[in-house]
Amino acid sequence: SQKIEQNSEALNIQEGKTATLTCNYTNYSPAYLQWYRQDPGRGPVFLLLIRENEKEKRKERLKVTFDTTLKQSLFHITASQPADSATYLCARRRDAGGTSYGKLTFGQGTILTVHP
């Protein structure tokens, strides 16, 4: 079965530092990986998507990498701010055939706390 794991339950960093979150997957590489942010009491919000053939993707202070050899994606927040504190989730989409095509599976999430 396809699994997706986020190794760290929680990450605490100081304001201004770079936060790095890890997402690992099993079996074959998905066509792309997605990253979401979830604030308490809210539904997840999409942040970034990186495709299998892309090594790196950037959006403002966010950077995502995709390493198909390591079967891993790294999510970086540079110049972190207390407002970045939230749970960050990675997700893979099933892109094989059958009724599950397109099914999104999420990792357990990493709780990021940025201290002022």
Place this chain on the structure above:
Amino acid sequence: GAGVSQSPSNKVTEKGKDVELRCDPISGHTALYWYRQRLGQGLEFLIYFQGNSAPDKSGLPSDRFSAERTGESVSTLTIQRTQQEDSAVYLCASSFRSEAFFGQGTRLTVV
């Protein structure tokens, strides 16, 4: 509407009662997902609808859980004979191509 809408936002029910949760996806989104999130936990996949294909029900935890979707429109998640372990936030999401858009969730409390 502009986003995914879920109702009710909160539901308190007595153990043993049936509940029905509703999700209105974004218009035109062919895919619809239901997830369960217990306090402090990750998203647990329940069921996935894609267009007119048979749904992927592999995440439903027991036969007390069922879900329907009308075409590419509204979906309802029904939990029969609720138990305290069913207490959680139930999240619905819809998508067209890749990114999923989530509703605010229904917080279900079984007392």
